[in-house]
Amino acid sequence: MAATCTHLDSVRVTELPASVDGCVDCLAAGTKWLHLRICLECGHVGCCDDSPEHHATAHAGSSSHPIIRSLEPGEDWSWCFPDELAMRLPEVRGETRIPPSPLGIEWGLG
Numbered sequence: 001m002a003a004t005c006t007h008l009d010s011v012r013v014t015e016l017p018a019s020v021d022g023c024v025d026c027l028a029a030g031t032k033w034l035h036l037r038i039c040l041e042c043g044h045v046g047c048c049d050d051s052p053e054h055h056a057t058a059h060a061g062s063s064s065h066p067i068i069r070s071l072e073p074g075e076d077w078s079w080c081f082p083d084e085l086a087m088r089l090p091e092v093r094g095e096t097r098i099p100p101s102p103l104g105i106e107w108g109l110g
Helices: 023-027 056-065
Strands: 036-039 043-046 067-070 077-080 085-088
Touching: 023 043, 023 056, 036 056, 043 056
Parallel strands: none
Antiparallel strands: 036 043, 036 067, 067 077, 077 085
């Protein structure tokens, strides 16, 4: 039996923003990110766990917002932190223009 996310009722962001400036916490602190993720409950844009500051995971922990989605070009996966489950959510639509990573591709793989 396939695992099922038990937090789908928290998804409030179903249309991705047209563009973002980067990880909001990195921009505020002057730090650098690698890949960007968006909280599907409130729209907070944070950086991935391969980034030095792990802002997307930190936001999920401090806010109890369970599901993020990748904003990287060509990626349409989401992740539920409490259920530790990757999934695709077809109700979340759109593509987001993002700036190049300030760390570049040499920093990490994911």
